[in-house]
Amino acid sequence: MNQPIHLVVNGQAHALTVPHHAPLLNILRNDLHLNAPKYGCGLGECGACTVLVDGIEARACVIPVKGVEGRHITTLEGVGTMDNPHPVQQAFIACQAAQCGYCLNGMIMATVALLARNPSPTQAQARSALAHNLCRCGTHLEILQAVQHAAVLMARTRQNP
Numbered sequence: 001m002n003q004p005i006h007l008v009v010n011g012q013a014h015a016l017t018v019p020h021h022a023p024l025l026n027i028l029r030n031d032l033h034l035n036a037p038k039y040g041c042g043l044g045e046c047g048a049c050t051v052l053v054d055g056i057e058a059r060a061c062v063i064p065v066k067g068v069e070g071r072h073i074t075t076l077e078g079v080g081t082m083d084n085p086h087p088v089q090q091a092f093i094a095c096q097a098a099q100c101g102y103c104l105n106g107m108i109m110a111t112v113a114l115l116a117r118n119p120s121p122t123q124a125q126a127r128s129a130l131a132h133n134l135c136r137c138g139t140h141l142e143i144l145q146a147v148q149h150a151a152v153l154m155a156r157t158r159q160n161p
């Protein structure tokens with residue numbers, strides 16, 4: 001049954017009428033037309049659907065939309081734009097860290113969350129943080145290089161805002 005709900009996504013408030021048990025991913029993609037979060041497994045296992053909820057990475061395919069009412073949801077669309085990419089996006093481009101690109105939403109969102117809590121992760125910490133984000137194309141080495149490069153870019157931005 002559809003019911004009213006208020007969501008804050010990428011800083012914008014939305015009043016919607018949707019089934020409260022629907023996965024957040026469905027609402028983001030189908031109702032708000034935010035298509036960066038991807039449907040991969042639908043089981044919370046691959047990371048393709050990753051968003052941030054109050055700054056913490058979360059798997060939008062397994063979160064009922066009612067569970068995030070009143071929280072701040074950030075999708076990749078709220079992280080950077082084509083004209084003004086986030087340093088993490090710049091790093092992924094510089095390191096050519098993509099093949100098909102399907103995992104990239106999750107990889108980038110997980111990296112944004114990682115660098116927010118740990119601005120200079122070791123290789124082992126980066127590997128651990130992304131361990132549950134799957135890449136079927138085997139781009140892991142380039143992705144891990146991108147994480148380190150993003151940390152450098154973000155440190156430079158902090159020093160020269």
Ligand code: FES
Pocket residue numbers: 038039040041042043044045046047048049050059060061062
């Ligand atoms: S689609 Fe959500 S974790 Fe795979």
Ligand code: FES
Pocket residue numbers: 097098099100101102103104134135136137138139
């Ligand atoms: S680049 Fe294809 S799944 Fe990661």
